[in-house]
Amino acid sequence: MNIGEAASASGVSAKMIRYYESIGLIRPAQRTGSNYRVYGGAEVHLLRFVKRARTLGFSVDETAALLGLWQDKGRASGEVKAIAVNHIAALEAKIADLEGMVRTLKHLAHCCGGDDRPDCPILDELAGEARATKGH
Amino acid sequence: MNIGEAASASGVSAKMIRYYESIGLIRPAQRTGSNYRVYGGAEVHLLRFVKRARTLGFSVDETAALLGLWQDKGRASGEVKAIAVNHIAALEAKIADLEGMVRTLKHLAHCCGGDDRPDCPILDELAGEARATKGH
DNA sequence: ATAGACCTTCCCATGGTGGTAAGGTCAACG
DNA sequence: CGTTGACCTTACCACCATGGGAAGGTCTAT
Structure with missing residues (x-):
């Protein structure tokens, strides 16, 4: 092949x-x-x-470790599980991060008219000039 | 300064x-x-x-676009909102991706004893030798 | 024999960020 | 006035994982 x-x-x-x-x-x-x-x-x-x-989502390094364990017939499954559990934690941290961003952006987009007027709370917030968001 | x-x-x-x-x-x-x-x-x-x-989480390119709009006093807020909404979609796609990984990994980790025995469903699955997962 | 689909190695680019080395500058202190 | 240490400058290299392409060799089918 x-x-x-x-x-x-x-x-x-x-x-x-x-x-x-x-x-x-x-x-x-x-x-x-x-x-x-x-x-x-x-x-x-x-x-x-x-x-x-x-x-x-395992990195190449983690993959190498898993490969080693895979080929080691006498390995303890605990070692593998530890890698997986670590990885789950890392993924969840990243998810939480992204969710925070989405939450903020959704709030901003919600407050933004999205029309032809130049009034834009999204830019205002990015610029650090937070203004009252009409009580929302 | x-x-x-x-x-x-x-x-x-x-x-x-x-x-x-x-x-x-x-x-x-x-x-x-x-x-x-x-x-x-x-x-x-x-x-x-x-x-x-x-x-x-905006890329440098998106940031450049936002900067341009920020400095353009006559811009339409709709343009900014479009960038934000696009970005929200991209973030949500990434989140869904990561959540899929977490779901799979959690399932595997749950099925894995994580003890000293070499029996490891995580590796089995990665190797493509799916086995019955005790009905879970 | 020739065309075209494959293979080989080698280099370059991406995106953001950090490091580091070699050298210039500035402020403070003696 | 001189030295020291903290800052600045540019110019590289590295990461991680992947794709692209060039230049050249090989195989298969016509």
Whole structure:
């Protein structure tokens, strides 16, 4: 299997497969005589693992840790769970952050006429000139 | 006012002030004879505007647009509102994305003993070997 | 034999931010 | 007046993950 086929079979672009190899996330692929990378079912399986972890928002470093644990048959599931739980916390912090932004923006947009007049509470707030918002 | 003072007065690091100047987000500051950048109240005000916009998650490009509208006394508030509403949608999409990840991870973590045994549904799922999750 | 679809490596760009190094300037203190 | 230390200047490098493209080699089908 060439890198292109491995890419479409795994969902990881050829570009990224080479990148993951270059940073040591995955082992260098075998090569043909003409220097083409060769992949088999096991490699694609591994690439899919990587793909899923990345899709779940794990960083490449976290993915490397998960990969190591995956391949370590004697690992404790607690280690994996710890990574996952940490990651959940990080994601939730980010969500809370974004929600704060949305809340503020929605408030501002709600107070903004959005018409042709230049009167704009959104800009006023950004400029730090908060004005009475008509009691809302 | 030197750049350091402007930085602490505005909450934008000196580094970022120079960067914003270099990409044209803000106008080049005046200079003293010895080539130091000089800032006044108006510049700090503007930097604070930028800071707030960035804190609300607007990209530098969006911030530039908002800045332009802010300084255009005859602008229509509808233009600003459009940027804000767009941005709200983008943020909400990102939140939904992250929430999907959290949901999946929580489910997996819930099904994972997190003990010393190597049995780990999290890794199984990442590997694509979904197994019965005890009916949960 | 030739075309076209693939592969290889190498470099560049993104977006914001931080670091750091080498050098200039300024204020205060002795 | 000289030194010290805190500031400023520019110019790079790094991050993280990904995409783009160029220049050149290889394989397959016609």
